[in-house]
Amino acid sequence: MKKNTILVELSTLILFLVPFDLSATDGYSVYQKHCMRCHAELMEKKEVLKVMHTLKAPPMNEVSNRLRENIVITDDDDDVKRRVTIAFIKDYIENPSIQYSMCHPMAIEKFGIMPSLKGKLSENERQAVAEWVIDRYKGINFQ
Ligand code: HEC
Secondary structure (H helix, E strand, C coil): CHHHHHHHHHHHHHHHHHHHHHHHCCHHHHHHHHCCCCCCCCCCHHHHHHHHHHCCCCCHHHHHHHHHHHCCCCCCCHHHHHHHHHHHHHHHHHCCCCCCCCCCHHHHHHHCCCCCCCCCCCHHHHHHHHHHHHHCCCCCCCC
C-alpha cells in the first residue's frame, strides 16, 4: 500500500518536473532574453525597408532564411543540413565575424557585425536558441 502511494507521488513529481526542465532551455525564451533586443522576430521585407533606420539587426526571419538558402548540403540531407546550421548559429553567437557572416553586404554596412555574446549563454541555451531559429521559421519566407 505504502509503496503504491510513493510510486504515485513519484510519477506526479516527474510529470511536474519534465515540463519545467524543458522550459529551462526553451529556445524562444533564450531568444527573448538574448536576441530580441536586436533581431525582431518577424518582419516583412517592405516593413524592414521602411523602418530600417530604427533597426539594430536584420529580423530573425531574414537571418533564418539566409542560412536556409546559403547552407547547401549537396546530397540534400535535411538532418545534416540541420546539424550544420545549428553548429553555425552556435558558433556565430560566440564568434561573429565578417568572414563568416552570410548577411547581405549592404546589411553589414548598415548594422555592423554582431557583437560577440561569448560567456552570456550556456551550451544548452545556445543549442536551444539555434534549434529555435531553424524551427520557428520552417515554411516562412522573408518576402
Ligand atoms: C547587439 C545586437 C545583437 C544581438 C543581441 C544579437 N545579434 Fe545576431 N546579429 C546582429 C547583427 C547586427 C547581425 C548582422 C551582421 C552579422 O552578420 O554579423 C547579426 C547576425 C546574426 C547571424 C548571422 C546571420 C548570417 O547571415 O550570417 C546570426 C545567426 C545571429 N545574428 C544570431 C543571433 C542570435 C541567435 C542571437 C541571440 C542569442 C543574436 N544574434 C543576438 C546583432 C545582434
